[in-house]
Amino acid sequence: MKFKYTVCFLKQGNRILMLNREKAPIMGIWNGVGGKIEGDESPVQAALREVWEETGIRLNHFFSEGVVKWTTSNGSVDGIHVFLAVIDQSLDYPTPIKTREGILDWKKIDWILDSNNLGIPEKVPHYLPLLINDEGYHDFHYEAGSIIYEKSESRE
Template sequence: MFKYTVCFVKKNNEILMLNREKAPIMGVWNGVGGKIEKGETPDIGALREVLEETGIELKTFFSKGTVTWETPEGELDGIYVYLYEADEHLIYETPKKTREGILEWKSIDWILHPHNLGIAEMVAQYLPVLLKKEGNYTFTYKNGQTYNSCF
């Protein structure tokens, strides 16, 4: 089991993104998320993190997966990724300053634009898959590329 989650909350054609104020990936736009607490499943930890970091209470995910990579020591590491579909009538004003950074709704086109250097490294590679299909996925990051499979 991995230690962390990253969660993307989608509403219409936008995703709620966090520009982090702290390491890791300080100054980079990413989903919200964090450490899974003792006794939590990844699914429960992800829902809790979204609520803690945004105040938005969600019930279920739309799509999820894991992103794995090999550490410099040759060990397998990874993170659980989630895509949630927020109610289209949700009113959530941004930008919003939080203890983690700045939350803001960003268009999917902006997030995935090939010249956007402000997005976390692997997001542009695995987010399109999460957006296209419901289901569970495994993404493997190797040599700068992300490979996926459905499970």
């Protein structure tokens, strides 16, 4: 299933490049970079483009990827394509950086996943650890505040 949006997490060591967004729908929240899939782009093509546009970092592939789905209040299924890239330690990318989308900054993984952190989208702490620890493709369904997880062999 193809959804409209991507979110990409760039991991370097024990930290991830996060964006504090200036625009709705998640204004003021720290999240990965990403955005809308354009035209006939695949989710991977859109994610690679969005990372380049928002950070200036050119990626060739992702360590892990997947889809997070949820049921909306009207009963339909919505979702987002999620990606994790591992960035070489030699890349010098000093932050914070002010961009047209918001502020980019490296955040420690422990800070992102801390249960007291209210500045992260609610689903991220549920699926991000699996993206970090298990290379490949993942299928997540968010339901009643938790993730139902399936490792998948393909994107179908």
